[in-house]
Amino acid sequence: xxxxxxxxxxxxxxxxxxxxxxxxxxxxxxxxxxxxxxxxxxxxxxxxxxxxxxxxxxxxxxxxxxxxxxxxxxxxxxxxxxxxxxxxxxxxxxxxxxxxxxxxxxxxxxxxxxxxxxxxxxxxxxxxxxxxxxxxxxxxxxxxxxxxxxxxxxxxxxxxxxxxxxxxxxxxxxxxxxxxxxxxxxxxxxxxxxxxxxxxxxxxxxxxxxxxxxxxxxxxxxxxxxxxxxxxxxxxxxxxxxxxxxxxxxxxxxxxxxxxxxxxxxxxxxxxxxxxxxxxxxxxxxxxxxxxxxxxxxxxxxxxxxxxxxxxxxxxxxxxxxxxxxxxxxxxxxxxxxxxxxxxxxxxxxxxxxxxxxxxxxxxxxxxxxxxxxxxxxxxxxxxxxxx
Amino acid sequence: xxxxxxxxxxxxxxxxxxxxxxxxxxxxxxxxxxxxxxxxxxxxxxxxxxxxxxxxxxxxxxxxxxxxxxxxxxxxxxxxxxxxxxxxxxxxxxxxxxxxxxxxxxxxxxxxxxxxxxxxxxxxxxxxxxxxxxxxxxxxxxxxxxxxxxxxxxxxxxxxxxxxxxxxxxxxxxxxxxxxxxxxxxxxxxxxxxxxxxxxxxxxxxxxxxxxxxxxxxxxxxxxxxxxxxxxxxxxxxxxxxxxxxxxxxxxxxxxxxxxxxxxxxxxxxxxxxxxxxxxxxxxxxxxxxxxxxxxxxxxxxxxxxxxxxxxxxxxxxxxxxxxxxxxxxxxxxxxxxxxxxxxxxxxxxxxxxxxxxxxxxxxxxxxxxxxxxxxxxxxxxxxxxxx
Numbered sequence: 001x002x003x004x005x006x007x008x009x010x011x012x013x014x015x016x017x018x019x020x021x022x023x024x025x026x027x028x029x030x031x032x033x034x035x036x037x038x039x040x041x042x043x044x045x046x047x048x049x050x051x052x053x054x055x056x057x058x059x060x061x062x063x064x065x066x067x068x069x070x071x072x073x074x075x076x077x078x079x080x081x082x083x084x085x086x087x088x089x090x091x092x093x094x095x096x097x098x099x100x101x102x103x104x105x106x107x108x109x110x111x112x113x114x115x116x117x118x119x120x121x122x123x124x125x126x127x128x129x130x131x132x133x134x135x136x137x138x139x140x141x142x143x144x145x146x147x148x149x150x151x152x153x154x155x156x157x158x159x160x161x162x163x164x165x166x167x168x169x170x171x172x173x174x175x176x177x178x179x180x181x182x183x184x185x186x187x188x189x190x191x192x193x194x195x196x197x198x199x200x201x202x203x204x205x206x207x208x209x210x211x212x213x214x215x216x217x218x219x220x221x222x223x224x225x226x227x228x229x230x231x232x233x234x235x236x237x238x239x240x241x242x243x244x245x246x247x248x249x250x251x252x253x254x255x256x257x258x259x260x261x262x263x264x265x266x267x268x269x270x271x272x273x274x275x276x277x278x279x280x281x282x283x284x285x286x287x288x289x290x291x292x293x294x295x296x297x298x299x300x301x302x303x304x305x306x307x308x309x310x311x312x313x314x315x316x317x318x319x320x321x322x323x324x325x326x327x328x329x330x331x332x333x334x335x336x337x338x339x340x341x342x343x344x345x346x347x348x349x350x351x352x353x354x355x356x357x358x359x360x361x362x363x364x365x366x367x368x369x370x371x372x373x374x375x376x377x378x379x380x381x382x383x384x385x386x387x388x
Numbered sequence: 389x390x391x392x393x394x395x396x397x398x399x400x401x402x403x404x405x406x407x408x409x410x411x412x413x414x415x416x417x418x419x420x421x422x423x424x425x426x427x428x429x430x431x432x433x434x435x436x437x438x439x440x441x442x443x444x445x446x447x448x449x450x451x452x453x454x455x456x457x458x459x460x461x462x463x464x465x466x467x468x469x470x471x472x473x474x475x476x477x478x479x480x481x482x483x484x485x486x487x488x489x490x491x492x493x494x495x496x497x498x499x500x501x502x503x504x505x506x507x508x509x510x511x512x513x514x515x516x517x518x519x520x521x522x523x524x525x526x527x528x529x530x531x532x533x534x535x536x537x538x539x540x541x542x543x544x545x546x547x548x549x550x551x552x553x554x555x556x557x558x559x560x561x562x563x564x565x566x567x568x569x570x571x572x573x574x575x576x577x578x579x580x581x582x583x584x585x586x587x588x589x590x591x592x593x594x595x596x597x598x599x600x601x602x603x604x605x606x607x608x609x610x611x612x613x614x615x616x617x618x619x620x621x622x623x624x625x626x627x628x629x630x631x632x633x634x635x636x637x638x639x640x641x642x643x644x645x646x647x648x649x650x651x652x653x654x655x656x657x658x659x660x661x662x663x664x665x666x667x668x669x670x671x672x673x674x675x676x677x678x679x680x681x682x683x684x685x686x687x688x689x690x691x692x693x694x695x696x697x698x699x700x701x702x703x704x705x706x707x708x709x710x711x712x713x714x715x716x717x718x719x720x721x722x723x724x725x726x727x728x729x730x731x732x733x734x735x736x737x738x739x740x741x742x743x744x745x746x747x748x749x750x751x752x753x754x755x756x757x758x759x760x761x762x763x764x765x766x767x768x769x770x771x772x773x774x775x776x
Contacts, residue, residue, distance in 0.1 A: 016542070045542060045670075046542055046668075046669040046670030046699050047669070048669060048699075129551035129552075130551055130552055132551060132552070135550075135551065135552075136550060136551075136552045139548070139550065140544070143544060143546075147535070147538045147539055148539070150535045150538075151535055151536070151539045153712075153714075154404070154433060154434055154711075154712055154713045154714035154715070155712060155714035155715040155718075156528070156531060156712070156715045158575075158578065160527070162523075162524060162527060162719065163517035163518055163520060163523065163524075164517075164518055164520070164523075164524045164719045164722040164723050164726075165718075165719070165722050167715050167718065167719070187546075187579075190546065190578050190579055190580055191575075191578055191579060192578055280434075281434040281435070281436060282433075282434030282714055311434050311436075323542075324541075324542055324543060324544070325542045326541075326542035326543035326670055327542070327543040327544045327555050330543075330553075330555065331550065331552045331553070331555070334552040334553050335552050338552075
């Protein structure tokens with residue numbers, strides 16, 4: 001076994017996570033791979049170069065690291081400088097968001113790079129669970145959303161009974177009972193808040209209840225379960241009825257955390273301005289879906305915290321996992337390591353699109369966009385372009 | 389009953405708390421008092437002028453409010469502008485820190501102002517519990533210290549077992565098991581951390597254990613219980629032995645929260661630079677004793693967050709209660725209201741130093757410094773000045 005060489009990417013500015021932590025470096029070198037880490041790559045997650053060295057990694061400046069690598073492991077979609085540094089035949093593994101980044105996908109294909117994106121992992125496949133970075137990062141983000149909310153909120157989360165009287169618990173509403181939402185509910189419950197959860201998928205009721213949260217029953221929406229563990233898109237009349245009913249619930253909560261995402265699409269608007277305006281001064285909203293493509297909360301801005309005229313703090317939380325970079329990196333590192341080892345045959349990367357895991361994650365290979373959904377999105381983009 | 393007039397103070401910059409909340413305004417007006425609130429006084433605690441008005445307060449600019457008042461209620465020690473606005477015969481009630489602010493005490497006495505400080509309340513007197521602002525604010529600060537720590541810490545607080553492996557809980561050490569320390573332990577436990585507590589008063593062991601925290605047994609220090617619920621000062625050899633033993637414990641913790649204060653004195657140094665240097669990168673220290681007079685942590689700076697060369701974040705947390713201004717104000721408001729009503733006889737302020745509560749809280753009256761400890765501190769200051 002000649003030993004595949006893996007380089008850790010320098011992440012773009014603002015991204016504190018790192019693709020490998022020393023524990024995984026040990027696992028990879030133990031499997032016969034070489035690992036190269038650029039100096040300072042782990043700084044955002046408080047991992048020193050010395051810690052990587054001790055685990056068996058070589059510390060080498062990013063250009064040399066990328067030049068020497070067969071595979072580059074990243075977290076965030078690559079900066080242009082990283083894409084430019086790669087050559088045909090190399091592989092890039094990360095959370096590349098291929099469905100919302102068609103230009104990147106086209107570029108990677110044209111340059112002959114094998115792009116592997118953990119976003120595409122089949123989440124319902126049990127043997128892929130150890131590789132499921134979307135889940136691990138959503139879990140960190142859900143935890144972090146509550147820490148951010150508690151930090152922004154000017155009152156106790158728990159009920160406290162003292163000599164000076166009783167402090168009421170924070171009434172917390174979490175919209176969306178996926179991984180992030182459930183972790184947010186669990187964390188808010190831990191902190192002592194009264195927690196209510198809502199999801200259009202009624203089968204999440206048991207999970208919500210198991211965390212000690214109350215499942216919010218809306219009368220106006222029928223089941224909204226979709227494929228792959230996500231919610232389906234609701235139609236317009238359903239959305240309107242849901243929102244009208246939700247408005248009343250939102251107004252009586254102190255903390256609202258929204259987590260509703262539909263892969264590759266604009267997130268649904270769940271908290272309208274009219275609902276925000278009915279909330280009490282001092283209330284806090286964390287919009288976990290905030291992005292350049294919009295969010296769940298009208299008026300939220302990705303990467304910013306805004307305070308409305310009526311005193312509601314709206315956190316456009318697009319980097320929550322990165323803000324808890326230690327835990328997020330540790331989990332991601334295990335995910336990407338498991339996936340990388342799954343992709344190897346006889347010590348070399350072996351693309352095999354008949355494998356269900358690979359079919360989900362391999363986006364480009366041999367100069368082609370091999371992932372059907374990414375290819376469809378690219379084709380759609382061309383059509384849109386032609387229609388303009 | 390003519391109706392005593394009470395004005396709420398505009399707090400100094402950076403202080404988000406407010407001395408009264410609407411609930412207490414109702415209680416005071418219900419007892420026949422007039423309440424005046426300057427516009428925006430509650431903004432830092434998210435309380436609008438309208439909310440104060442609805443509760444029966446008159447909204448009046450600060451100069452007019454102070455001019456019309458018999459009693460001004462404040463939280464923080466007054467800014468010079470507030471002191472300058474007061475006249476002989478008026479009363480100022482707040483947390484005036486008379487033992488560390490001799491100049492303020494002298495000024496208030498000279499100006500003939502009746503200064504009442506909640507700092508001096510006899511904390512072991514059960515009928516004074518409802519007035520105990522030191523306790524209520526320490527409780528908020530202890531809660532907040534953990535929220536700050538969790539926000540600064542790059543990892544999960546709880547133990548989490550996931551498909552990608554296990555995330556270890558944050559090993560948290562709280563030094564000092566007073567009100568703030570116990571609330572910090574309780575909050576860190578809520579969040580799922582492994583919590584250890586230490587105090588030189590062995591009788592706190594049961595309280596620490598009752599919160600699910602482990603009481604840290606040091607072999608090198610005998611009991612350090614002091615008067616009034618505080619710890620006594622340790623002598624130098626005791627401090628050295630305690631610190632050497634603590635260093636080893638501190639080094640293995642991810643989060644350290646220090647809460648050791650001795651009233652009117654420089655806080656004891658519990659976490660030395662040598663201990664901080666042994667901590668892991670990414671660890672967090674919250675120094676709740678950080679102040680202009682020093683803190684519990686070598687290198688901490690009041691009001692600032694510094695990151696050491698070895699990657700330890702040290703939060704010099706001197707305004708924790710203010711950062712959770714809603715709960716802190718609500719509790720303080722109940723405390724100050726209870727004290728104010730206690731000071732009234734037939735609708736007027738009636739200073740009576742034979743009353744144990746009043747003897748503790750009344751600092752200046754009738755042009756004199758009537759509080760023995762404050763007077764002694766003033767005399768000591770004069771002596772020090774003469775000796776220079």
